[in-house]
Amino acid sequence: MAGLLRGALRWYSGVEHAEVSTDSLSLIGDRLPYCLVLGEHACGKTSLLFLAAILAAAEEGKRVLFISRSPIQTLPAPLVGLRARLGPLSLKKIQFLYPRSSDELLQVVASVHENEKLVPSLIIVDGLNEYAATSGHHFVAHVSALLVDTAAFLTERFSAISKNPEGVNSKCSVIVSLTLPSCTDDETEGSLNVIERYFPVRCWLEKDTYSPEGVVEGQNFRVYFSEESGIEPQQDSASGSQETKEWKVMFRESGEMTVLPLRPSNSGTM
């Protein structure tokens, strides 16, 4: 689901706003509809996932299942400014579930198919590491495989009933976020290797210690995508230019978030 994340970054950055059509949000770089978002604690993963969920619901009419261990009480601070742009109907398309344990998480994902009227077309799991902390590699493989298998089943179902099998609503996508600890041990490394089997497309949020302005206020992060080898980035159907591969996300102490696309020459200075 890298395409939806890229679309969310472009939308939030305000760049080419008029050109970000409904079709371009999902189809940009969406060869594989599963994406793993990786980054350290408090680097903006939840905000990015939340933004992707809102855009998927509001702009594409997708039904979203947002799963997290920690209940989300309010809109993440960086997204508060979007409140006026969100209609109540779009938020109703997002179902929030907060399974407390790894067993409950598995139960939630395994039973998605049971309610045929409310199946999601975007499944987000925020903070998979919180469930995996006390479970072994097998749990990590189980939940990852269950997510991928569920999405594959739903995609097949959507395609069968959709008049446009290649359209934005004819596939089910999965985004999983994982917080990387400050130091990794063999167990963590092993779990990461297991998850990466099922999620070859990754979105990295890395702390950026360089600021082009020369003054660092708040925290700055670099966002980039690494994909399965052999998959080349597509041309942007809207602007005709090569799709932006890196972004800079800046969080101010007020909670405000700024997103800037980075051109290839900019990324070299980081």
Added chain:
Amino acid sequence: MVKMFHDGFCWSVFMSTDMFISLPYNIILRKQVLEMDAVLPSAAEELLREIQKQYLETKQIPDDLLLALKFMFGPIAVHALDLVDQHSVTQFVAPSGRAVYQVIGSSGRVYSCFSSCHYCSCPAFSFSVLRKNDSLLCKHILAVYLSQATGTCQEVTTSAGHVTGLLLAKEEDNT
């Protein structure tokens, strides 16, 4: 099929109507195993397609393809073929179409395998595939692929709850 011998290893070269394939599959597969995918590499997919085609015509898997299976998957190939012969693979399908495979292992224990990516609830998958990275898949997953290719997988329609239960089958349930 032409057999060539080099460095003490037997390489099999065979032709199909669509492609010319030369082994060693095991080296091609090894590279792809190192990439740690949860789906079959293209060489394995080609082999299974060839098996399906041959089985459709002759109702058996020819020796050269059996040899290719052994080269590609190692010792588990024979065990997987045994499971297929014993009709150990069943696909359970819910009214919604959600499906999951159940494989009766050689010990009589039952394991769950998924349709679209590699996962099995057996201990060997957890140890050899996930932890040691020695194998791409376990014999149960390979048995699922082979039973699909040979059309010998039994299909059973069941309740949504039953399929959910099979999807949830965990490794410790089978120890």
